[in-house]
Amino acid sequence: MRFSEFPNSKAMMILTCMDPRSNPYEFWNLPFGPAITRNAGGRATEDALRSMRVLSTIMANGENTLGAVAVVHHTDCGLHHGPNFSDEFIKGRLADRAPELAKEVEKMELGSFADVEASVLEDVAIIKNDPYLPKDLDVLGYVHDTATGKTREVFRSE
Ligand SMILES: [Zn+2]
Numbered sequence: 001m002r003f004s005e006f007p008n009s010k011a012m013m014i015l016t017c018m019d020p021r022s023n024p025y026e027f028w029n030l031p032f033g034p035a036i037t038r039n040a041g042g043r044a045t046e047d048a049l050r051s052m053r054v055l056s057t058i059m060a061n062g063e064n065t066l067g068a069v070a071v072v073h074h075t076d077c078g079l080h081h082g083p084n085f086s087d088e089f090i091k092g093r094l095a096d097r098a099p100e101l102a103k104e105v106e107k108m109e110l111g112s113f114a115d116v117e118a119s120v121l122e123d124v125a126i127i128k129n130d131p132y133l134p135k136d137l138d139v140l141g142y143v144h145d146t147a148t149g150k151t152r153e154v155f156r157s158e
Pocket residue numbers: 017018019022040041042074076077078079
């Protein structure tokens with residue numbers, strides 16, 4: 001089932017990038033309002049997982065009401081590996097700002113990626129393997145093309 005075809009009986013969440021060109025309200029003509037989590041790259045970070053865990057438990061007295069999560073990364077993302085946007089580059093800048101915290105900076109994961117499809121699949125796997133999320137959660141993966149405005153599916157749970 002495609003994300004846009006899910007019934008409105010359960011909550012949905014879109015996880016996507018903070019980039020204004022990656023506008024979750026424009027991906028699909030959804031007949032309902034999904035929950036939206038945005039961060040740099042649309043990555044399945046600990047805080048994104050926290051939001052999914054909360055949403056899947058706070059409604060209906062703890063019964064699972066989170067039906068599906070759509071992970072949507074986009075082309076031309078600032079976190080796509082380039083000369084200026086690798087984790088190492090960003091860490092270098094952060095360590096310049098806070099040299100006393102250089103050891104902490106070294107441990108950071110900033111979420112940069114070399115391949116947009118691979119990053120979607122990586123985050124789909126993280127969400128599917130999260131032990132705190134419902135086993136029947138549908139996790140779908142998409143790449144939004146900022147040049148064409150089209151969103152293409154790269155992973156669908158069967
Ligand atoms: Zn981005």
